[in-house]
Amino acid sequence: MKTSEKVLFISKWIKDYVDQMPSKAQSLIIGVSGGIDSAVSSTLSALTGLKTIVLLMPIKQNSLQYDLSLKHQEWLVKNFKNVESYTLNLDQLFKTFEDSLSKFVCDHGMANSRARLRMATLYQVAAANKGIVVGTGNKVEDFGVGFYTKYGDGGVDISPIADCNKTDVWEMGRELKILKEIIDADPTDGLWDDGRTDEGQLGLSYVELEEAMNNLNSLNREKYEKIRKLNLHKMEPIPVCKIPN
Numbered sequence: 273m274k275t276s277e278k279v280l281f282i283s284k285w286i287k288d289y290v291d292q293m294p295s296k297a298q299s300l301i302i303g304v305s306g307g308i309d310s311a312v313s314s315t316l317s318a319l320t321g322l323k324t325i326v327l328l329m330p331i332k333q334n335s336l337q338y339d340l341s342l343k344h345q346e347w348l349v350k351n352f353k354n355v356e357s358y359t360l361n362l363d364q365l366f367k368t369f370e371d372s373l374s375k376f377v378c379d380h381g382m383a384n385s386r387a388r389l390r391m392a393t394l395y396q397v398a399a400a401n402k403g404i405v406v407g408t409g410n411k412v413e414d415f416g417v418g419f420y421t422k423y424g425d426g427g428v429d430i431s432p433i434a435d436c437n438k439t440d441v442w443e444m445g446r447e448l449k450i451l452k453e454i455i456d457a458d459p460t461d462g463l464w465d466d467g468r469t470d471e472g473q474l475g476l477s478y479v480e481l482e483e484a485m486n487n488l489n490s491l492n493r494e495k496y497e498k499i500r501k502l503n504l505h506k507m508e509p510i511p512v513c514k515i516p517n
Contacts (some may be wrong), residue, residue, distance in 0.1 A: 275447045278440070280404060282432050283319040284409050287428055290322060290404070299323040299403030301394050302350075304357075307459060307481075308341030309408040311450045312441050313433055314344070317361050318352040328359040329390045331366045340454050347451060362389055392427075404429035410438050438478035474499060 273281065290297050304310045304326045317324045326348060328341050345357045361375045366389060370382065394405045407428030433441055438459070445455045459470040459478065471477050476484070476492055476499075484496035 274445045275440075278436070279316065279319070279444055281448055282436075286317060286430065286432050287320040287322065288405070291321075293404075294507055297322075297402060297404045299325055299398070299401040299408050301325050301327065301398040301401065301403045302406040302408070303327050303329055303390055303410075304344055305342050306337040306342075306344065306454065307408075307451065307457065308441055308445050308454055309410055309433065310341075311344050311454045312444050312448060313406055313408045314348060315448045315450065316432055316444075318348055318355050318412070321354055323401070324348075324355045325397060325403065326355060326357045327394060327397060328357070329362050329393055330359070331362045331386045331389065335458075340451070340457060343451055344454060360393060362393065365389065371477075373442075394428075398429075407431035407434065409434055409509045410436050410441050412438055412478060412485060437482050441484060485517075 286300070289299075293394060300322055302310065302314045302317055302324070304314055314324065315327050322452065326345060328338075330338055333341075342359075343380040345359075348355045366386065369389065389404075397403070398405050405428045407430065409428075409431055410433050423505070433444075436444070442455060448477050474481065476495060480492050481496060484490040487493065490496070
């Protein structure tokens with residue numbers, strides 16, 4: 273499918289999903305991080321014509337990421353009359369959370385808690401606007417290596433680009449005329465104070481990950497499998513204790 277066709281297909285899929293809901297949602301809610309995934313997902317949402325609410329939710333946010341999210345916010349509002357945008361600063365709320373859990377210090381846990389606090393914020397805004405939360409995870413993250421505790425993606429109602437490779441997302445970004453700065457930016461989950469990138473955490477680029485995911489004989493297959501194994505618990509159904517009759 274051509275990139276232009278994929279853009280229309282996904283946007284229509286979002287609209288059709290809402291139209292078929294027993295109680296039709298009145299808005300789409302999405303967090304905007306300054307990265308390509310949320311930029312494309314929010315633009316695809318806006319293309320539906322449905323009320324689209326984009327949220328910036330800074331928590332100790334890297335200044336470059338925050339600047340890019342602001343620029344994308346402005347670009348969306350300028351280009352789509354159905355878009356509303358809000359900046360909800362969660363710094364103080366997160367500090368209270370950190371202080372309350374000072375006896376349970378864990379950097380990795382706190383990084384994940386940033387995403388979950390944003391997730392809770394997205395759902396609160398969705399509830400107040402009779403909306404649904406739109407995810408931003410792509411195929412290699414969601415189904416390949418389980419690398420998706422991102423900008424509020426701790427839980428979502430729909431995931432429009434989950435069947436798209438990261439390279440597909442970049443192509444759609446160009447098709448949608450997303451800001452070049454966002455397309456060219458190093459992918460990052462934005463959950464660490466040191467500004468570490470996705471590639472730095474994973475040890476492979478997205479191009480290498482996608483190649484390894486689709487090629488059993490890839491030179492990077494073993495490394496891909498190792499990352500995947502560590503995160504399988506995120507991709508499989510929650511274990512449920514079955515009580516025998």
